[in-house]
Amino acid sequence: MFRQPLIGVIACTKQIGLHSYHVAGDKYLRAVAEGAGGLPLVIPALGELIDQAELIQRLDGLLFTGSPSNVEPHHYQGPASAPGTLHDPARDRTTLPLIRAAVAAGVPLFGICLGFQEMNVAFGGSLHQKVHEAGPFMDHRESEEDALEVQYGPRHTLHVQPGGLLASLGLPREIQVNSVHGQGVERLGPGLRIEGLAPDGLIEALSVIDAQSFALGVQWHPEWQFQANPHYLRLFQAFGDACRQRAGRR
Numbered sequence: 001m002f003r004q005p006l007i008g009v010i011a012c013t014k015q016i017g018l019h020s021y022h023v024a025g026d027k028y029l030r031a032v033a034e035g036a037g038g039l040p041l042v043i044p045a046l047g048e049l050i051d052q053a054e055l056i057q058r059l060d061g062l063l064f065t066g067s068p069s070n071v072e073p074h075h076y077q078g079p080a081s082a083p084g085t086l087h088d089p090a091r092d093r094t095t096l097p098l099i100r101a102a103v104a105a106g107v108p109l110f111g112i113c114l115g116f117q118e119m120n121v122a123f124g125g126s127l128h129q130k131v132h133e134a135g136p137f138m139d140h141r142e143s144e145e146d147a148l149e150v151q152y153g154p155r156h157t158l159h160v161q162p163g164g165l166l167a168s169l170g171l172p173r174e175i176q177v178n179s180v181h182g183q184g185v186e187r188l189g190p191g192l193r194i195e196g197l198a199p200d201g202l203i204e205a206l207s208v209i210d211a212q213s214f215a216l217g218v219q220w221h222p223e224w225q226f227q228a229n230p231h232y233l234r235l236f237q238a239f240g241d242a243c244r245q246r247a248g249r250r
């Protein structure tokens with residue numbers, strides 16, 4: 001009997017007035033519901049308070065969203081962040097072990113932007129904290145003066161690497177992607193495969209080589225207006241298929 005896959009969507013912590021909340025972006029939740037065909041469930045960033053083994057037993061997939069926050073550099077032996085850099089330690093403490101546990105248990109997972117960077121760090125990789133100040137790379141940040149449609153509109157070519165997961169999904173060798181990030185992959189974690197490169201050589205898509213199921217991370221934002229972008233939609237459909245496969249087996 002068909003069971004809609006239950007897909008966890010990782011929350012960020014956010015101070016609203018005097019209180020702290022756990023929030024998840026609307027566009028991610030809609031992409032899970034409509035793009036992946038899943039039942040979205042927001043997972044609070046409660047770190048050690050959550051029994052992650054129990055959690056992943058109940059889930060058919062996990063989406064690690066983007067966020068203005070950045071992984072704390074001590075997780076990848078990086079230099080201290082510049083003053084004013086946004087962090088979300090509670091999210092770090094939740095996502096980094098959860099990514100490893102989910103892959104080990106064969107739970108499909110999809111990382112977007114910060115979620116992509118968390119996948120790299122979870123597997124022992126490191127990050128450029130300011131890509132635009134690191135050697136040959138262009139500025140991958142959005143212009144905050146631009147309208148949202150412009151910020152999340154197509155920005156650069158993504159070179160899909162042959163023989164990988166993205167290629168197996170039928171994506172062409174080159175697609176146009178948006179770019180809303182100041183950090184990026186410096187050293188790729190062991191056990192990860194490069195799935196896509198920006199024109200300046202920055203790694204912008206990865207997969208887990210020995211994953212039992214779908215395990216993809218992308219630096220861009222495929223949840224943005226995915227209904228109108230067949231390449232973005234294809235990622236959520238494939239993620240949803242993997243989650244349905246896990247749901248059907250349980």
Ligand SMILES: N[C@@H](CCC(=O)NCCCC(=O)O)C(=O)O
Pocket residue numbers: 025065066067068069070112113114115180181182183184221
């Ligand atoms: N802070 C990191 C990751 C950037 C990121 O995830 N941006 C998205 C913010 C809002 C949204 O969810 O769309 C970096 O700057 O590299």
